[in-house]
Amino acid sequence: MLAWALVGAVIGMFLFVPAALLLLVAAFVDAGNRPGAWFAVTMPITAVTAFALIVLPPDPENEPPPYFNASLDSTDRFYDWEFNKRKEHLRDFGATSIEVYERAGQLELKVGIPESFMEGQSQDRLREKIAGLPGVVEVRLCAFHTCDY
Numbered sequence: 001m002l003a004w005a006l007v008g009a010v011i012g013m014f015l016f017v018p019a020a021l022l023l024l025v026a027a028f029v030d031a032g033n034r035p036g037a038w039f040a041v042t043m044p045i046t047a048v049t050a051f052a053l054i055v056l057p058p059d060p061e062n063e064p065p066p067y068f069n070a071s072l073d074s075t076d077r078f079y080d081w082e083f084n085k086r087k088e089h090l091r092d093f094g095a096t097s098i099e100v101y102e103r104a105g106q107l108e109l110k111v112g113i114p115e116s117f118m119e120g121q122s123q124d125r126l127r128e129k130i131a132g133l134p135g136v137v138e139v140r141l142c143a144f145h146t147c148d149y
Contacts, residue, residue: 017054021050025043064144066143067110067111067112067113067141067142068109068110068111068126068130068140068141068142069109069139069142070131070136070137070138070139071106071108071137071138072106072107072109072135072136073136073137074107074135075102075107077100077134078100080135082134083133083135086133087100087109087133090111090126090129093126094113094114094122094123094126096114097112098110109130109136111126113126123141
C-alpha cells in the first residue's frame with residue numbers, strides 16, 4: 001500500500017501513506033510482544049522525517065534561475081523576420097536562452113537570465129530590450145513557481 005501511495009501521489013493517493021505506515025507497524029505487533037524502547041523512539045522520528053520530506057518546500061539553491069516571460073500580440077510573430085532577427089540580439093544583453101512557444105492560443109517568449117551579468121549588462125537593460133521587441137505586449141520576471149506582473 002505504501003508503494004502504491006508513492007506511485008499514485010499524482011492522483012491523490014498520498015492520503016493512504018498514514019494507513020500504509022500503520023499497516024507496516026502492525027505487522028510487527030504481537031499479543032505477547034511489546035515494542036522496545038528503540039521502536040518507541042524510531043517510529044516518531046520516522047514519521048516526522050517522512051512528513052518533512054513531503055511537506056517542506058525544496059531548497060531554493062536547487063531551483064532553476066529566474067527568467068523573463070513576454071506575451072506577444074499575435075501568433076504570426078513566430079514567422080516575423082524582424083522579430084526573429086531582433087530576439088537573437090538579446091544574447092548580447094545577457095540572455096542565456098531564448099524560446100518562443102505557444103500557450104493557450106497566445107505566443108510567448110521565454111528569455112533565460114544569467115546568475116551574474118557581464119560588465120555593461122543588467123537585468124533592467126535586458127528587460128527593456130525584450131519590451132522593445134516588435135509585438136511584445138507584456139514582460140514579466142518569473143521564478144520557478146511565480147511570475148511578477
